[in-house]
Amino acid sequence: MITLFHRPKTRATRFIFLLEELEAPYTVRTVATRNRDGSGAADPANPHPHGKVPAISDDGTVVFESPAIALYLTDKFPKNGLGPVVGDAQRGAYLSWLAYYGGVLEPAFVSKFMKVEVPRGTAGWVALEEVLPAVMQRLSPGPYMLGERFSALDVLYGTAFAQLAQLLPKSPLLEEYVQRVVARPAYARALAKDAG
Numbered sequence: 112m113i114t115l116f117h118r119p120k121t122r123a124t125r126f127i128f129l130l131e132e133l134e135a136p137y138t139v140r141t142v143a144t145r146n147r148d149g150s151g152a153a154d155p156a157n158p159h160p161h162g163k164v165p166a167i168s169d170d171g172t173v174v175f176e177s178p179a180i181a182l183y184l185t186d187k188f189p190k191n192g193l194g195p196v197v198g199d200a201q202r203g204a205y206l207s208w209l210a211y212y213g214g215v216l217e218p219a220f221v222s223k224f225m226k227v228e229v230p231r232g233t234a235g236w237v238a239l240e241e242v243l244p245a246v247m248q249r250l251s252p253g254p255y256m257l258g259e260r261f262s263a264l265d266v267l268y269g270t271a272f273a274q275l276a277q278l279l280p281k282s283p284l285l286e287e288y289v290q291r292v293v294a295r296p297a298y299a300r301a302l303a304k305d306a307g
């Protein structure tokens with residue numbers, strides 16, 4: 112049984128979405144985390160090394176960091192095809208764009224939000240202005256990151272774009288993509304569960 116360490120309205124919410132898409136058995140354990148202003152404290156019950164959410168425990172096997180959790184869950188629950196498994200022709204693209212999410216896209220958004228110039232050539236990520244055309248090119252055949260196939264990538268990218276819309280240029284492609292992702296019944300169920 113999967114336990115999701117969770118705090119409402121955080122990056123953990125999208126994992127309720129993914130678990131609902133996967134039709135996986137899970138329980139949600141709400142934990143405290145530090146707040147955005149630095150107040151509060153990590154919850155000793157949370158196995159994430161920095162007390163962040165999400166983290167999961169699968170009967171004692173702990174996984175943390177969103178791309179790793181997504182990969183673990185889609186490998187563990189392959190029934191609904193939310194992640195190409197080993198041997199699938201799309202596995203390489205899946206792994207690449209999962210790693211890109213944590214290593215490039217999120218840092219690019221944070222750099223933009225904090226108005227910090229990205230030291231191109233030194234940082235392992237690039238500016239949002241360079242990230243977005245790459246993601247949009249990936250999305251342009253559509254309708255999803257893996258073409259016709261909805262995957263855990265869309266859970267990550269779609270919800271990130273929905274939350275960070277104010278940092279995005281006006282783009283029908285991105286707006287329609289976000290609408291497609293958030294219109295899924297599993298997303299509505301996740302929001303209802305997130306609210307408690």
Ligand SMILES: N[C@@H](CCC(=O)N[C@@H](CS)C(=O)NCC(=O)O)C(=O)O
Nearest residue numbers: 121122144145162163164165176177
């Ligand atoms: N790199 C982590 C980021 C997780 C993260 O920063 N989560 C926030 C909530 S959205 C958090 O737990 N903040 C509390 C803290 O930083 O202590 C991931 O992608 O899973």
